[in-house]
Amino acid sequence: xxxxxxxxxxxxxxxxxxxxxxxxxxxxxxxxxxxxVRKLVxxxxxxxxxxxxxxxxxxxxxxxxxxxxxxxxxxxxxSHAGCRLASKPKTNTAYxxxxxxxxxERDAANVEALxxxxxxxxxxxxxxxxxxxxxxxELNTFFVLISA
Numbered sequence: 001x002x003x004x005x006x007x008x009x010x011x012x013x014x015x016x017x018x019x020x021x022x023x024x025x026x027x028x029x030x031x032x033x034x035x036x037v038r039k040l041v042x043x044x045x046x047x048x049x050x051x052x053x054x055x056x057x058x059x060x061x062x063x064x065x066x067x068x069x070x071x072x073x074x075x076x077x078x079s080h081a082g083c084r085l086a087s088k089p090k091t092n093t094a095y096x097x098x099x100x101x102x103x104x105e106r107d108a109a110n111v112e113a114l115x116x117x118x119x120x121x122x123x124x125x126x127x128x129x130x131x132x133x134x135x136x137x138e139l140n141t142f143f144v145l146i147s148a
Contacts, residue, residue, distance in 0.1 A: 033129040034060050034072045040132075040139055041070070055119070057110025068120045068146050071107070075126045079104050083127050120146055 017025075029051060041048060041061060048061045052069075055062055059069035075085035079100045089096040111121050122142045129135055 029060075031072070031074070033074070033124075033126045036129045036132070036135065037061065037070065037072050037124055037139070040136055044139065044143065046143060056113035056117075057107070059114070059121075062119075066146065067118050068122070068142075069114050070122045070124060070142075071110075072124050072129070073107070073126065077103060078107055078125075080125050080127065083125065085127050 038048075038050070038061065046063070048063050048070075050061060051058050052062045052064070054064070055069060057069075057071065060072045061070040062068065073080065075083045076087065077100070078086075080086040107123075111123070114121050120142075122138075124135070124138065128138065
């Protein structure tokens with residue numbers, strides 16, 4: 001072993017993260033899917049506000065004057081039906097099942113409240129943001145319908 005190799009310390013092996021530490025690292029806003037949607041909407045030349053507190057559900061993107069709102073939902077947190085990213089937790093199901101069900105119910109109530117206020121609402125799922133072409137097509141369709 002050379003003198004240089006002797007000076008190099010061994011890499012410290014980190015303990016696996018606990019469930020609490022994992023959950024603490026999950027962001028609620030400015031997520032990667034949300035940022036992709038924002039970039040594409042901005043690239044289309046459409047103006048919006050983010051996380052508008054005045055509207056039900058605090059949509060991720062919204063324009064009150066044009067009366068539209070976009071929610072970017074994580075497939076797991078909002079229980080996207082038929083999506084591989086929306087796995088059902090195998091541990092502590094007594095906690096997770098009601099929590100995820102409440103999320104779905106709250107989302108439906110928020111969309112209904114926005115519709116009642118005259119807003120057009122688009123829900124974009126995390127899995128949709130993985131394919132930029134599909135996401136762009138979905139956004140174009142939404143904004144063409146709004147302007148019609």
